[in-house]
Amino acid sequence: EPADREQPVNIEANHVTVDDRSKTHVFEGDVILTQGSLQIRGDKLVVTQGADGFQQGVATAGGNRLATFRQRRAGTNEYVEGEAERIEYDSRTERAKLFNRAYVKSGGDEVRGSYIEYDALSENYLVSNAPGGAGPAAGGGRVRAVIQPKGSSAPAAPAQ
Amino acid sequence: MAIPAHRIYPVVALALLAGATLWLERVSAPEEARTPVVERGKADFSADGTRLVSFGADGRQRYELLAERITHYPGANGTDITEFTRPRLTQTAEGRLLHLVADSGEAYREGEEILFTGKVRVRRSGIPGEPEAVFVSDTLTVWPDDERARSRTPVVLTRGDTVIRASGMQADNIFGTLQFDGRVNATMPRSGRNTP
Numbered sequence: 001e002p003a004d005r006e007q008p009v010n011i012e013a014n015h016v017t018v019d020d021r022s023k024t025h026v027f028e029g030d031v032i033l034t035q036g037s038l039q040i041r042g043d044k045l046v047v048t049q050g051a052d053g054f055q056q057g058v059a060t061a062g063g064n065r066l067a068t069f070r071q072r073r074a075g076t077n078e079y080v081e082g083e084a085e086r087i088e089y090d091s092r093t094e095r096a097k098l099f100n101r102a103y104v105k106s107g108g109d110e111v112r113g114s115y116i117e118y119d120a121l122s123e124n125y126l127v128s129n130a131p132g133g134a135g136p137a138a139g140g141g142r143v144r145a146v147i148q149p150k151g152s153s154a155p156a157a158p159a160q
Numbered sequence: 161m162a163i164p165a166h167r168i169y170p171v172v173a174l175a176l177l178a179g180a181t182l183w184l185e186r187v188s189a190p191e192e193a194r195t196p197v198v199e200r201g202k203a204d205f206s207a208d209g210t211r212l213v214s215f216g217a218d219g220r221q222r223y224e225l226l227a228e229r230i231t232h233y234p235g236a237n238g239t240d241i242t243e244f245t246r247p248r249l250t251q252t253a254e255g256r257l258l259h260l261v262a263d264s265g266e267a268y269r270e271g272e273e274i275l276f277t278g279k280v281r282v283r284r285s286g287i288p289g290e291p292e293a294v295f296v297s298d299t300l301t302v303w304p305d306d307e308r309a310r311s312r313t314p315v316v317l318t319r320g321d322t323v324i325r326a327s328g329m330q331a332d333n334i335f336g337t338l339q340f341d342g343r344v345n346a347t348m349p350r351s352g353r354n355t356p
Contacts, residue, residue, distance in 0.1 A: 008321070011346045016324065018338040025346065035350065047348070049322065054348040091350045 007036035009054040009091065011045065024048055033057055033089070037079075038120070040089055040096075042067035059087045069096055073106065073123060080106040080125075082118060094120040102127070113143040200233040200241055214271065214304065223251035223304050225274075227265070242267040247276065251304060257285040262300070276300045280311075291320035297329070307333050315340070321349040 014029025025047040033040040042059035049055060059067040066083040073080055082105070084098035095117060098104065102116040104125050113127040127143050212225040227244035234240050244265035251258045263278025282295040298313040309331040317324045317338070327342025 007350070009348045009350055011348070013344050013346075014341075016326065016338075016340040016344045016346065018324070018340070020336050020338075027344070027346070049348060054350050 009033060009035045009057075011047065011057075013045070023050075031059065033059070035091075037072035038069070038089075039071070040067065040069045040087060042087070054091050056091065057089045059089070060085065066101060069098075069118075071120060078107050080104065080118065080123070082116065084116070096120065108146070110146040111144065200235070202233070203231045204234045206231040212271075221252075223249060225249050225271075238269045240270075242271070247274075249274075249276075249302070249304075251307075256287065259283045260300070260302070272303065272305060274302045274304065276302065282309075286319075293317060293319040295329075307336075314342075321347075323347045 011025075011027055011031065011033045013027035013031040016028070017026040018024075019026075027045040027047065028043065031042050031045040033045060040057065040059050043062040043065065045057050045059045047054060047057045059069075061067045066085060067087045068081070068083040069087055069089070070079045070081040072078070082096065082098055082103060084102040085100035086098070088097040088099070089095075090097075098116040098118070100114060102114060103110070103112045104116050104118060104127070106123075106125070111125065111127040114129045116125055116127045118125040127145065129143055206229060208229050210227050210230045212227075212230075214222045214225075216222050225244070226248045227246060229245040231243045231245075232240065233243070244267070247260075247262055247265040249258075249260040249265075251260075260276065260280070260282045262276035262280040265274055265276045267274045277299045280295075280297050280300045282300065284293045284295070286292045295315065295317050297311045297315040300309055300311045302309045309329075311329045314325070314327050315329045317326075317329070317340075324340060324344065324346045326340035326344040328340070330339045330341075331337070
């Protein structure tokens with residue numbers, strides 16, 4: 001959602017540690033990052049802040065839980081939703097990188113893999129079984145994708 | 161003549177109730193209000209338009225504390241209290257200048273601990289390229305020698321366009337690291353985008 005870009009980043013948490021030397025803010029406990037329609041949730045969020053504001057956030061979840069993100073798609077009321085063990089969001093490139101047990105759902109399309117990169121500008125996402133696409137993922141998992149034929153919303157059988 | 165139990169019972173019950181209330185009031189009062197334990201007696205001196213300067217062992221100034229008035233209440237075993245009216249504290253920490261103003265302040269144990277209350281406002285200069293930080297709350301306890309501070313009342317920290325709101329804060333190295341508690345809310349401007 002392009003309008004998101006102009007919004008400030010708002011973050012809620014139970015506890016925050018601000019370290020001046022490393023210019024990091026560590027948010028812990030039921031963390032919710034909101035920027036327009038973009039929302040990232042997790043148990044911990046480490047934010048790097050430049051002189052001019054929010055730069056990058058790395059969200060993780062504790063135990064077996066996953067960090068999640070969702071963002072409205074441009075000009076629609078549909079949301080792109082994703083989850084992973086670690087989600088890195090960079091406000092300069094406006095990309096979300098999902099690591100390990102990554103899953104993204106957009107309309108009827110779904111992709112699952114070890115690494116998914118979602119570009120909020122182009123609303124495209126790249127999925128591979130390892131960051132950078134080289135070599136098998138730790139779990140040796142395969143990429144799974146369900147891509148809907150355009151103009152239909154009925155779920156099709158998953159493509160292997 | 162033995163007093164029947166049913167006569168004594170109300171007295172005992174009331175005594176227990178009174179004791180419990182006193183204990184509850186003592187425990188639930190914020191820690192700042194419970195210090196010092198010794199009720200203050202008569203002031204032994206006061207001064208108007210004061211300037212207190214503290215120097216470290218190396219001879220460098222640690223902090224300067226101005227006040228419209230100071231009033232000293234003696235106390236045994238380091239329980240004396242120095243009260244400040246409209247204190248203004250200036251301290252240098254890690255090359256940054258810190259200015260604090262408040263309605264009033266109380267120094268305990270020869271200034272080892274100072275509790276500031278009433279419209280506490282702290283401004284800390286940034287280093288080049290970094291905006292200054294402004295902290296606002298109703299109370300702030302400062303340990304100047306340890307370069308530590310703590311507030312148990314709702315706080316707002318503003319730095320540039322970033323605003324953090326919380327129900328309490330602890331600062332080490334006078335704002336070198338800050339810990340915020342309660343349901344914390346932070347608003348940050350986003351950085352500029354990469355030009356496509």
